[in-house]
Amino acid sequence: MSLSDIDRILLQRCIDGAPRAWQDFVERFLGLVIHVANHTAESRGIALDESTRDDLVAEVFMVLLASDRGVLRRFRRDSSLATYLTVIARRVIARRLHRDGTRSRLSVTAAEPATHQTADRIENREEVERLMARLSPEESDIVRMYHLEGMSYQQISQAVGMAENSIGPLLSRARQKMREGA
Template identity: 50%
Template sequence: MALSEIDRNLLERCLTKKPRAWEDFVDRFMGLVIHVINHTAHCRSVLLASTDRDDLVGDVMLQFVENDFAVLRHFRGQSSLATYLTVISRRVVVKKLIERHQATSLGSLAGEPHSNDASVEQRIEDREEVDRLLQSLGGTEAQVVRLYHLEGKTYQEISRTTGMSTNSVGPMLSRVRSKLRGMPQA
């Protein structure tokens, strides 16, 4: 698919630094960037906290604006802008995930505690909270949450276990998270 007129105009506005151009760019492509981050992490069986996802969004967006929009200036229009940005986003995310994995591996080799390690007491409290929240969910929802968050299963493994389609796992987890956020804390 060739570059659309809308994207051509948006790209030109960004490169000439027109007012609100960057905000319009972010509005148009933020969902794409988040999807690439989630998909890339999922394909590499990496669980991302929302703060990790936010950091990766920042890394990708920074890549787009670095050196006076160099990445956008290199776009040749031989594909859609979305396709080009998907490739760039994926490269940034893979690089950052590898860096994060290497830093974690080096830290554990040096005997340093992982930054996300919790004390035994905290883990017990967290597990009790998770168990309380799971009791408020129905059968399949609870099973999917348990498999994903507690057992670290991939979407494909959850699909095989539950019989639901792989493409339904992510949306169900999102709905459950929204539901749980609305619940009163113990």
């Protein structure tokens, strides 16, 4: 999906610092960022309280404003603005969750009966582990770092000692192996 005229105008107004542009931007994309925060945390087995979620959402918007709206200025306009913001928000939130260790993991205890969602999560985790078993240890580590821990190619490169431009192709091959095992 390409950039809509409405979003193109709103984006330009924000970059130009037009009156009320930022408020309009936040009103338009607040729900999206909240959804990304909830989904990113849930996919990592983290229960967010309202205060933590609000902090994560605020951090995403602060990143968008930082360096004279540098993230918005770097948007290439070859996709929808919502898609671009989803990627940015997911990365910011995943890094923050990883960095802060904000990990009140969802768990099943004897006092807490398993819910349908918890049972699905356990089944999904087992499926992911089964699929990742098809990968080499190096591939598995990189898939985990990128998809489950939200690390950037640069962070992964530093962690494993591999050239940054080799991370993407390795991830593509690993995903293909996982698809073939599904």
